[in-house]
Amino acid sequence: MNTSRKMHPLAIRMMHWTNAIAMIIMIMSGWKIYNDEVIFGFLHFPDAVTLGPWAQHGLQWHFFGMWILALNGLAYLAYGFLSGRFRRLLWPIRPREVIGEALAALRFRLPHADLTQYNAVQKTLYVGVMTVIVLQVITGLAIWKPVQFAGLTALFGGFQGARLVHFFGMTAICLFLVVHVALALLVPRTLLAMFTGGPRLDEAAAAPTHASHS
Ligand code: HEM
Numbered sequence: 001m002n003t004s005r006k007m008h009p010l011a012i013r014m015m016h017w018t019n020a021i022a023m024i025i026m027i028m029s030g031w032k033i034y035n036d037e038v039i040f041g042f043l044h045f046p047d048a049v050t051l052g053p054w055a056q057h058g059l060q061w062h063f064f065g066m067w068i069l070a071l072n073g074l075a076y077l078a079y080g081f082l083s084g085r086f087r088r089l090l091w092p093i094r095p096r097e098v099i100g101e102a103l104a105a106l107r108f109r110l111p112h113a114d115l116t117q118y119n120a121v122q123k124t125l126y127v128g129v130m131t132v133i134v135l136q137v138i139t140g141l142a143i144w145k146p147v148q149f150a151g152l153t154a155l156f157g158g159f160q161g162a163r164l165v166h167f168f169g170m171t172a173i174c175l176f177l178v179v180h181v182a183l184a185l186l187v188p189r190t191l192l193a194m195f196t197g198g199p200r201l202d203e204a205a206a207a208p209t210h211a212s213h214s
Contacts (some may be wrong), residue, residue: 006197007116012085013194015076022072023133023173025051025065030170032058039167070137077130093123115193116201129176132169139166 008016029052031045036055038044052058080086097120104110105121118126142153142162156162184191193199 004200004202006200008194008197010197011079012076013197015072015079016194018068018072019076022065022069023177025061026069026136027170027174029058029061029065033062034167039164066137066140069133073133073137089118090123090127093120093127098124115189115199125176125180129173129180132172132176136166136169136173139163139169 028050032050032052033055035044035050036058050058051061080090101110101120110119110121138152139156139162141149142156143159143166146153146159146162153159153162156165184194190198
């Protein structure tokens with residue numbers, strides 16, 4: 001019996017897809033709340049892409065998604081640090097490689113790598129989006145309870161400052177999602193692996209390198 005681990009163990013796959021669903025709930029319900037009191041006069045989100053008939057429902061969806069996102073995110077971070085997954089897959093990030101590989105990716109010439117390894121651009125995007133999500137939780141707390149978390153809110157220059165950082169965090173996550181989904185669709189093998197688990201790690205180490213996505 002082969003007991004070796006797959007590239008994406010079941011726990012990682014479950015947490016990844018739970019996070020994706022929770023994040024979409026957060027974004028769409030956040031847009032509903034934003035529409036109720038816009039930051040930029042020119043920007044309203046169409047009803048078709050918002051969640052809940054009224055801002056109050058949007059808020060309820062936002063809190064529902066928030067609990068899933070926060071608990072699932074904590075479990076993922078704990079797993080990633082304790083199991084050594086982050087050290088193996090996301091570390092180290094060398095600026096020289098990030099620049100070189102980003103330029104190559106723009107010319108669709110990213111060197112083919114093993115599916116079980118992330119390239120420097122992927123590492124940067126994944127660490128970047130995780131950092132932004134943590135910041136979203138912090139700014140979210142600051143605008144949810146500005147009195148109880150007054151110190152936190154002050155850190156962002158007050159309620160409006162925290163609200164603005166929360167908005168730009170959402171924008172960064174949306175940009176990440178566009179690139180991330182496009183890359184996953186461009187190299188469907190990676191998408192399939194996020195459902196099936198992908199290659200077993202010892203097989204991948206023995207086999208010649210495969211093409212992977214940027
Ligand atoms: C905002 C929502 C999302 C976030 C924050 C996110 C974040 C991540 C992160 C951090 C990883 C690396 C996980 C690890 O190896 O431990 C990952 C992998 C992956 N994600 Fe997402 N993801 C999101 C949504 C999606 C969606 C909607 C898709 C579907 C198209 C998708 C497809 C994938 C695939 C295929 C991989 C594996 C990449 C590879 O093996 O090269 N993700 N995602």
